[in-house]
Amino acid sequence: MGLEKYQELDPELEALAQAVIGAAIEVHRQLGPGFLESVYEKALSIELSSRNIPHACQHPTQVCYRGAVVGEGRIDILVAERLILELKCIDRFEPIHEATVISYLKATNLNLGLLINFRKPRLVDGLKRVVYTPQSPSRTSRPSPLRGESNE
Template structure:
């Protein structure tokens, strides 16, 4: 499946979930339901994936976690807050650089309308993955 197809399916399922549940729940609720829906659609979904930080040929930290990685191609970072800030985009960009994945989605289930706080972020930086 192509990246655009994957991101389109993620957006479709996210909108469906948001319409059904609305904003205001914990991020973990949306994460579990979105992972379930994507798996039901036949996609490979990994949750809470450790993102290592490497330096000098060694892993020096593994405290970062991607909420979801779909089909080993798309990183998904979920929020359930009033509005995302530039730091949340920077978080996705950092994760993309460290993993080498081509695209990330920042989805805020706390927004009144999901499309108002949904961001597709391309990895246009050098790959930092060892």
């Protein structure tokens, strides 16, 4: 998983992530690289089920703005309603892949996602943890007046 900064989360979530990584490694060990993402998604779903790890494939999620739904997305696999998995079969991760996971984490109010790239010869070289910690607002929720407007 490289030398990226490791941020520890609650022990149950960490244990869940490790169990999922173990399942993904087993799928990769059995299938190897080279298939489509959908093949790995189905195989990983079977492996998670065999390990009694609750999950949902292609889980719909909504994007809200000021209380209104403005968009929708699909999470590849949502594990135990706590962990987002984004599966890839690509040469290397690009910034957009991490941004996608962060967007899903924001939309679901979750803290941890795993990017898993099944194209790598060694799956451990295709794993990336994505941690999202909501930022506290630096100012009050009331917008400041625009230049030239009064506060009355």
